[in-house]
Amino acid sequence: MGSRQKVFLGLALVMIFAILGPFSSKVTVSEPVQETFDYIESLDSNSVVMVSFDFESSSFPEMKPLASAILEHLFRRNVKVIGLSLFPEGAGLAVGVLERQAKKRDLTYGEDYVFLGMKPQPQAAILGLGQSIAETFPDDYYGTPLDQLPALAGVTNLDSIDAVISVADGDTPSHWISYGKVRYNVTVMAAVAASMMTSFDAYYYGSGDLAGLIGGLRGAAEYELLLGYRGMGSRSLPALSGAHMYLALIILIGNLIGWRTRKRAR
Amino acid sequence: MEWLDPGAYATLIALLLAAAVTGWTAFRTRRGDTYQLREIPGLKALDDAIGRATEMGKPVLFTPGYGGDIQRPTTIASMSFLTTVAGKCAEYDCRLIYPTHDPLILATAQEIVREACIGAGHPERYRAEDMHYFSSSQFAYAAGVEGEIVREQPASVFLLGTFEAESLILAEAAASAGSVQIAGTDSTIQLAFFMIACDYTLLGEELFAASAYISDDKNALAAVWAQDWLRILCGVFLIGALISALFFPNAGWWK
Amino acid sequence: MKRTIPVILSFVFGMIAIVVTVARPEKIQTASLALSNTWQIIFACGLLAGVLAFFMNVLKRIKRKEDLFFDSVLFIGALIMPTLALIDGISPGSLFMWMFENVQAPMQSTVFSLLAFFVASASFRGMRGRSAPAVVLLITAFIVILGRLPVVDSYLPAITDAVLWIREFPSSAAKAGLLVGVGLGFITTTLRVILGVERPYLGER
Numbered sequence: 001m002g003s004r005q006k007v008f009l010g011l012a013l014v015m016i017f018a019i020l021g022p023f024s025s026k027v028t029v030s031e032p033v034q035e036t037f038d039y040i041e042s043l044d045s046n047s048v049v050m051v052s053f054d055f056e057s058s059s060f061p062e063m064k065p066l067a068s069a070i071l072e073h074l075f076r077r078n079v080k081v082i083g084l085s086l087f088p089e090g091a092g093l094a095v096g097v098l099e100r101q102a103k104k105r106d107l108t109y110g111e112d113y114v115f116l117g118m119k120p121q122p123q124a125a126i127l128g129l130g131q132s133i134a135e136t137f138p139d140d141y142y143g144t145p146l147d148q149l150p151a152l153a154g155v156t157n158l159d160s161i162d163a164v165i166s167v168a169d170g171d172t173p174s175h176w177i178s179y180g181k182v183r184y185n186v187t188v189m190a191a192v193a194a195s196m197m198t199s200f201d202a203y204y205y206g207s208g209d210l211a212g213l214i215g216g217l218r219g220a221a222e223y224e225l226l227l228g229y230r231g232m233g234s235r236s237l238p239a240l241s242g243a244h245m246y247l248a249l250i251i252l253i254g255n256l257i258g259w260r261t262r263k264r265a266r
Numbered sequence: 267m268e269w270l271d272p273g274a275y276a277t278l279i280a281l282l283l284a285a286a287v288t289g290w291t292a293f294r295t296r297r298g299d300t301y302q303l304r305e306i307p308g309l310k311a312l313d314d315a316i317g318r319a320t321e322m323g324k325p326v327l328f329t330p331g332y333g334g335d336i337q338r339p340t341t342i343a344s345m346s347f348l349t350t351v352a353g354k355c356a357e358y359d360c361r362l363i364y365p366t367h368d369p370l371i372l373a374t375a376q377e378i379v380r381e382a383c384i385g386a387g388h389p390e391r392y393r394a395e396d397m398h399y400f401s402s403s404q405f406a407y408a409a410g411v412e413g414e415i416v417r418e419q420p421a422s423v424f425l426l427g428t429f430e431a432e433s434l435i436l437a438e439a440a441a442s443a444g445s446v447q448i449a450g451t452d453s454t455i456q457l458a459f460f461m462i463a464c465d466y467t468l469l470g471e472e473l474f475a476a477s478a479y480i481s482d483d484k485n486a487l488a489a490v491w492a493q494d495w496l497r498i499l500c501g502v503f504l505i506g507a508l509i510s511a512l513f514f515p516n517a518g519w520w521k
Numbered sequence: 522m523k524r525t526i527p528v529i530l531s532f533v534f535g536m537i538a539i540v541v542t543v544a545r546p547e548k549i550q551t552a553s554l555a556l557s558n559t560w561q562i563i564f565a566c567g568l569l570a571g572v573l574a575f576f577m578n579v580l581k582r583i584k585r586k587e588d589l590f591f592d593s594v595l596f597i598g599a600l601i602m603p604t605l606a607l608i609d610g611i612s613p614g615s616l617f618m619w620m621f622e623n624v625q626a627p628m629q630s631t632v633f634s635l636l637a638f639f640v641a642s643a644s645f646r647g648m649r650g651r652s653a654p655a656v657v658l659l660i661t662a663f664i665v666i667l668g669r670l671p672v673v674d675s676y677l678p679a680i681t682d683a684v685l686w687i688r689e690f691p692s693s694a695a696k697a698g699l700l701v702g703v704g705l706g707f708i709t710t711t712l713r714v715i716l717g718v719e720r721p722y723l724g725e726r
Contacts, residue, residue, distance in 0.1 A: 004442065007645050008638045015637075025671040057626035058405045058431070058633035089403070089629075092621050095613055120564050124557030127541075136557075142612070170333075170430065182273060195431070195455060202693035218669070241670050243637060247644055248666045254645040255659065274543040281539065284708045292718075339710035340703075342719065369571025398578050399571045405632035431636055438639040441646070452703040454696045459640075462647035470699040474706030485718045489709040496705045 011246055018242035025221075025237035032205055033222045036189055036212025037073070039163070045078035047162045048155055050129075052176065053085040053094030054122070059169035059193055060093055065220035065232035066191040067094070067167045071101040073227060075112070080151045082161070084116040084137070086125055086172055091118035095141060110149045117141035122172050126179040130158045163187040163211070173200060177209045187211045194218065284496060291491040295484040301491045308448050308466035309479045315446050316354045319421035325361035325396075326351065327420040327445075329411055329436070330427030332404045333453060336370040339474070340452045344427040345378055346477035346486070351424060352382035356391045364397040365414055367407040372399045408432035412439040425449040425464070426473060429456045437463035450476070528717040535715030575599070661687060 001009075029037075043049065051070065055063040074081050083098050085091040095115050102113055109115075116137040119125035128136035133156060134146050146152050154160060164186050166173040173190035180186045188209070192200055194216025205213040214223055217240055220233025270278065295301070319326045328351055334341040348364075355362040362379065366372050376397050383392040400410035412435055415423065423440040425433065425447060433449075433456040440447045441463060449460040450468030460467045468476065471493060478486035507520035541556055576599065582592045602625075605617040612618070650656040667673050668684030713719040 003645070004642045007642045011638055011641045026675060027671045028674055056404060056629065057621075058629035060626055061630050061634075089621075089626070092618060093626065096622065099613070119561070121557070121560050124560045128557045183271075198688060198692065198696070199455065202689055203697075206689070218671075237671060241672065244666050244669050247641060248663060250641055250645045251648050251659070251663065251666075255649055258649040258651075269544050271543060271545045278543045281543075281708075284705075285712055288709055288712050339707040339714075342710050342714060343706065346719070368567070369574060370567045372571065372574065395578070395581065399574050401575075402568060402571065403629065405629045409632050431633060434636055434639045434643060435632075438643055441643075452706070454699050457699070459643065463643045471702035471706040474703075474710060485713065489713055492709050493702070493705045496708070497701065500701055500705075 007250060010250070011243065014242045014246045015239050018239040021238070023238035024234075025241055027218060027221050027225060027234075027237065029222045029226060030219075032201065032213040032215075033219055033226070036191075036214055037223065037226045039187075039189065039212050040070075040073050040077060040079070043074075043077050043079045043162060045080075047077070048080045048082065048151075048160065049074055050082045050084065050158075050161050050164045052164060052166045052168075052172070053083065053090045053097070054087055054166050054168035054170065054172035055093070055193075056087055056089040056169060057093060062193050062217055063167055063169055063191075064093075064097060065217060065224075065236070066214060067097045068101060069220050069223040069227060069231060069233065070165055070167065070191055070214075071098065072104075072229075073223075075101060075105045075107060076227075078112075079162075081113040082116065082133075082152070082155070083113065085118045086120070086122040088118055088120070091141065110144070111151055114146075114149050114151050115141045116146075122175040123179060126175055127183075130179065130184040132157050158184040158186045161186055163189060165189045165191065165212075167191045168196070169193040170196065171199060173210070174204065177204060181209060189213065191219070192216075283499070284492070287495050287499075288489065288492040291495065292485065292488040295488040295491070301487055303475065303479055303487075303490065306468065306472050306475065306479060308450065308468045308472070309476055311446070311448060311466050312351070312480060313354070315422035315424075315448060316351065316358060316360060318446060320358040320360045322421045324421035325363050325418055326355055326422045326424070327363045327365075327411075327415060327418065327440075328424040328426070329365050330371060330375075331425065331429035331451065332367050332407050332432050333430045333451075334371075334428030335368050336374055338428055340428045341371060343474045343477060344450075345374060347424070347426050347473075347480070348375060349378050349382055350477075350480045352379040353386050356383040356386035356388045359388070359391060361393065362396060363414065363418060363420065365400055365407075365411045366398075367400060367402055367404070369399050369402075372397060404430060404432060408435050411436055415439045415443050415445070419443050420445050422446045422448070425451070425460070426468070426476075427451065429453055429460075434459040434463060440464075524720075528720060531720075532715055532717060535711075539715075 051067075051074070053067060071081065081098075083094055085094050098113060098115055102109070107113060116133075117140060119128070119136060125136060133152070137146065139145055140149060158164070158180055164176055164180055166176050166188065168190060169192070173188065173192065176188045176190075181188045189212035190200060190204075190210055191214040197213075197215035200210060200213055201215075204210040214220065217233050217236045220231070221237050224231040224234050316326060328348060330341055330344045352362055354360075364375050364379065366375065376394065379397060380389075380392050383389050400407045411432075415436070416439060420440070420443065423436075423445040425436055425440075426449065429451045430453070433451065437447060437449065437460060447464040448466045448468070449464040450473035451457055451460065452470055452473065454470075457467065457469060474493065475490045477483060478490045503520070510517050510520055537552065537556060541552060576596070579592055579596045579599070583589065583596060602617060602620060605615070605620060609615045609617060648659055648662060650659045664680060665684050665687060668680045674681050710719065
């Protein structure tokens with residue numbers, strides 16, 4: 001077994017042990033997550049929020065806890081939710097998450113929430129939504145004309161929306177900022193994969209372009225803590241911590257081996 | 267002026283300035299003025315990488331990554347690089363494999379490689395079956411390219427373009443196959459992975475300078491020259507904005 | 522003519538895109554929607570062309586019998602989803618959606634999860650303190666990895682503060698510098714394509 005295979009095996013064992021073991025992790029709420037929570041907490045039943053599920057199936061295990069936590073909060077506040085996706089795979093996955101969360105609260109499709117479906121090419125879609133939602137999405141995901149959906153009464157374009165929350169595994173929130181916020185002045189928040197946090201926190205969140213930012217499974221765990229329940233984010237933390245500790249150990253071992261090899265060569 | 271969006275004034279000014287500087291450098295290069303480029307290790311290694319593949323009798327693999335489509339400037343810069351790589355592969359009779367995730371990129375790349383083979387005097391060395399589209403789905407593409415690397419065992423792998431999470435999968439697959447890797451991307455996140463995993467990495471704009479570096483194209487040289495002048499102007503602007511923010515906090519011209 | 526028309530089209534559409542960006546939204550509403558719809562149509566046509574090219578490639582490989590078993594599996598596998606979509610539709614609860622949620626999505630997630638293993642092997646292989654800058658990188662990476670641990674958050678808040686400082690200042694500054702360079706590269710490359718100086722769509726530099 002080569003060294004690469006040993007590294008892989010070690011990580012697999014650590015993750016299995018962490019997932020199956022009776023571990024739990026405490027987490028403290030960070031400022032961007034608190035601001036996102038506070039903003040949604042300030043909304044009410046007159047508010048309309050657009051949730052854009054901009055992810056693909058590969059990152060679904062990470063994005064699902066984020067999407068679920070945000071939808072749970074929006075539905076608790078009786079906010080009207082307009083769901084859509086700018087990725088083909090995102091649409092199929094998003095509708096399942098939306099319906100599961102709505103079912104928990106006995107919400108009615110068309111009155112409390114709608115799902116518009118998918119539109120490719122994020123820039124083009126956002127520009128279109130800024131002009132007219134009905135022209136960009138003539139029907140919803142199920143083929144119903146938008147004028148037959150009570151939740152969309154009076155909602156014509158991005159000017160009628162209180163906020164857009166982009167649940168994304170890539171840089172789609174930057175398109176929402178460039179075209180949604182800059183051109184149409186809509187409030188934008190983002191729930192992104194952990195690997196994208198560094199792209200958004202200093203430039204977009206730090207400059208005020210993003211009103212809120214939640215990142216990765218840890219962000220989902222923090223949000224669940226604020227909502228008062230233990231969901232997928234919180235349950236994944238032990239495995240996440242175990243993997244990080246293993247990485248730190250692997251780097252140390254690699255350097256020790258390298259140092260010993262160089263010493264012998266001298 | 268009633269047509270112009272006030273929020274886009276800064277964009278318009280920047281665009282006109284960039285066009286003016288690009289036009290000025292193009293004029294100067296056409297007049298015969300030259301511009302010295304510094305050494306970029308990743309580009310210097312290009313000939314060695316293709317030579318290595320030729321000597322070992324193994325193919326070269328070039329892929330532009332999942333993150334960009336054909337209109338993205340990084341992909342266009344990658345295509346410029348492909349022109350040179352394809353020409354050298356045709357010259358040395360070295361097999362070039364080009365997998366991609368986007369049909370439009372594939373069509374453009376096929377055109378480029380075919381023209382490069384004709385330009386090298388060997389149109390028969392163009393192999394259409396080595397240029398293929400895997401999938402528009404990120405990890406289907408990544409799995410496909412990874413599998414191709416493991417099966418074909420290329421001697422050299424070029425990872426040039428916009429990459430997303432598949433970058434490290436491809437880089438590690440290439441490392442385990444014993445390939446020399448030359449990588450370059452505009453994604454700052456993936457650059458970190460490439461720096462650790464690859465033999466040579468082109469940082470950000472070095473990918474855009476590649477075309478000027480490896481060819482005698484005056485237009486490409488003019489573009490690199492323009493980029494350097496624009497960078498100086500950006501630096502001057504930032505210093506001015508810093509001084510203004512420190513000593514004249516109420517002045518918001520730089521916003 | 523064959524080479525002139527694409528250059529003219531590139532210039533015209535490039536200028537339209539610039540006008541759409543800088544003009545007031547209400548003035549260019551029709552052009553903006555037309556451009557976005559054109560973009561989406563081209564994307565869909567390109568996807569169709571790619572799928573056809575994929576099937577043709579696989580059929581050629583089957584004909585050559587290079588790797589008959591795997592190519593046949595690939596061909597049949599690629600046909601399953603469109604066949605299910607034609608038979609049962611793509612609405613929630615259909616066979617297509619079942620295959621997507623229970624086969625394709627987990628497969629995608631599985632390949633993505635391989636990244637964790639590759640990060641571990643790349644770290645083991647590549648993160649060695651061979652030189653002064655490499656040692657700085659190593660120490661920084663170590664601090665950032667430790668800072669992500671919830672237990673460190675509770676008992677060693679100084680490390681979490683250090684991670685925030687690293688993310689906010691040196692890391693952001695370096696990224697900003699790279700992004701400025703990349704942005705300038707974008708501008709000059711795009712201007713060259715719009716003005717017809719660079720013609721990648723014709724196979725020319």
